[in-house]
Amino acid sequence: MFIFFSELLDRRILDEAGNGWGKLNDFVVQLGEMFPKVLHLYVVSPRPKTGKVISWDEVLSLDGNVIKLKGDASGKFHNFHSKPQGLLLRDEILDKQVVDTYGSKIERVNDLHFLINHGELRLVHVDVGIRGILRRLSLLKIVDGLSNWFFAYQIPDKLISWKYVQPLAKDPFKEALKLNVTQRKLTEIHPSELADILEELNSEKREAMFKSLDIETAAETLEEVSPEVGVSLIETVTEEKASDIIEEMAPDEAVDLLADLSEEKKESLIQVMEKGKREELEKLLAYPEGTAG
Incomplete structure (x- = not known):
C-alpha cells in the first residue's frame, strides 16, 4: 500500500483507549538504507502546544482521518532528541531543495511517497511535480476532474525514487553528516554536472556538499567550476584535504587555482604536499601567467 505524506499530515492521533494525543506534525526517519x-x-498536542514523539511500532492502523495507536498510549511519548542519522521529513525535506542524482539537477520537494509493508512505513519517492502541490492544496481531485472532462487528460506524476535523492539541509555541519551517508550517489554524477549543481546552491549548501565528496571527485569537480567558486570551496576544507585535492587535479588546473589564492594560503598548501608534486607545481607557478610550462 502506498500513501502520500500530505494525506497523513495533521491527522488526529487516537489510541485504543479513546485518548486523543494531538495531530501528526512530522515523521522521523532513519538514514543509511536505500x-x-x-x-x-x-x-503536536493543542493544549499546551508541545511536540512529542512516539515509536512507529505503536501504530495500530491508519483508518480514515485518524492514526490509531495500540492500547493506552499514556507514558509512551517522549521528547525528541535528534540523532546523527535521524531526519525530520517535514522540517528538513518537504518544500526544500534536493539533488536528483539520476537527472543531475536540483528539484523542490512538493510531497513524499511512502510504502506500507509488513508493518513498516518506508520513504520510497519524492514528488517534485505539480500534482504534489495540488494534493497539498486539496485541489487535485478538482483539477483531475476538470482536465479529464475537458481534455481527457490527467497531469502525470513526477516522482523520483529516494535512492536517487540527495538531501540538502540548512545546517552545513548537519548536512555534511547526512551527505556522507549517501555520498556514493554524488560520485555517479559527471563532474561537469556536479559543478553546475554546486554553482546553483547557496554558499552553505555548496560547502556542505563539497565537504562530503571524496578527494578524486572533489578534484574533478573543482576543475569544472568557476575560479571564484573554486577558491571559495577549497577554503572551506582543512589544509590537509585541500592539498590532497589540489595534488589530484590536473597540473594546469591546480596551478590556476593556486594562483587565485592569497599568497599565504598558496604557500601553506604547497608546503604540505608531497615533494614531487610540490616541486612540479612550484616550477609551473614560476612561469609568467599565460605562458606554457
Missing part, C-alpha cells in the same frame, strides 16, 4: 524507515511520529 529506502529510509520511519522510526517515530512527531505529534
